[in-house]
Amino acid sequence: MTDIPRLTSAAAVLILCLAGCSSAPAPGSNPTAAPSPSQSTPRDPAADGSAPNATGTDTSTPGNAPSAGGFPSGSIAGVDPCAVLDAATIGAAIGAAVTGPPTPGRTAYGPNCIWSAKDRSVTLLLTSAEKYDSFKQLSQEVGQPVTDVTGVGDAAWHDAKHAGSPSVALWVKKGSAAFSLRLALSTDDTTWGRDKILATLRPLAGTVIAGR
Numbered sequence: 001m002t003d004i005p006r007l008t009s010a011a012a013v014l015i016l017c018l019a020g021c022s023s024a025p026a027p028g029s030n031p032t033a034a035p036s037p038s039q040s041t042p043r044d045p046a047a048d049g050s051a052p053n054a055t056g057t058d059t060s061t062p063g064n065a066p067s068a069g070g071f072p073s074g075s076i077a078g079v080d081p082c083a084v085l086d087a088a089t090i091g092a093a094i095g096a097a098v099t100g101p102p103t104p105g106r107t108a109y110g111p112n113c114i115w116s117a118k119d120r121s122v123t124l125l126l127t128s129a130e131k132y133d134s135f136k137q138l139s140q141e142v143g144q145p146v147t148d149v150t151g152v153g154d155a156a157w158h159d160a161k162h163a164g165s166p167s168v169a170l171w172v173k174k175g176s177a178a179f180s181l182r183l184a185l186s187t188d189d190t191t192w193g194r195d196k197i198l199a200t201l202r203p204l205a206g207t208v209i210a211g212r
Helices: 003-020 087-094 129-141 194-210
Strands: 103-107 110-116 120-128 147-149 155-158 167-174 177-185
Touching (some): 155 194, 167 194
Antiparallel strands (some): 110 120, 120 177, 155 167
16 A cells, blocks of 8 residues: 555656756756656756757757658657747747757657747657557646647647746647647746636647648
């Protein structure tokens, strides 16, 4: 019986890490990746060989070469999330210019990319439909609010608005692949409620699916 609380606690840590690791890195700091299943804290991408090179491309494995853009309904192998969206599209959606190149990274669920503006950021995570389902179930098991969303992909759901440094993630499944888009704010801006964040993420999700 003592193993059940321990597993629940570990699951909660993973969910909180995926939420936190999707935020823009602080000025002067290195971006972090979500933990692997055997880790309980985020790792710097440079620590496992996935630091970006001078062109902003994740060089950890040959399979992460940039694609021409757009999202596959099958395997995400070989798709660079930083090539799926661009700074102009994201800046127009969030109402703030993206500063600097995107930051590639890798989590336990797949590769991700972060575009940062002055006080907000957008993170795109590419994953599989199987991991989409497992993370949704995991979120429900630890009491994380999960709300289904219609009209986006084959299936979609979003998590709750996190207090303090507010953010909402929209998870979308398309075929055997899936992705999440998280909009995070650096401060608790009351003008950015859950509905406004979702209204911003939905058209971005449509762009990911259609390909820019």
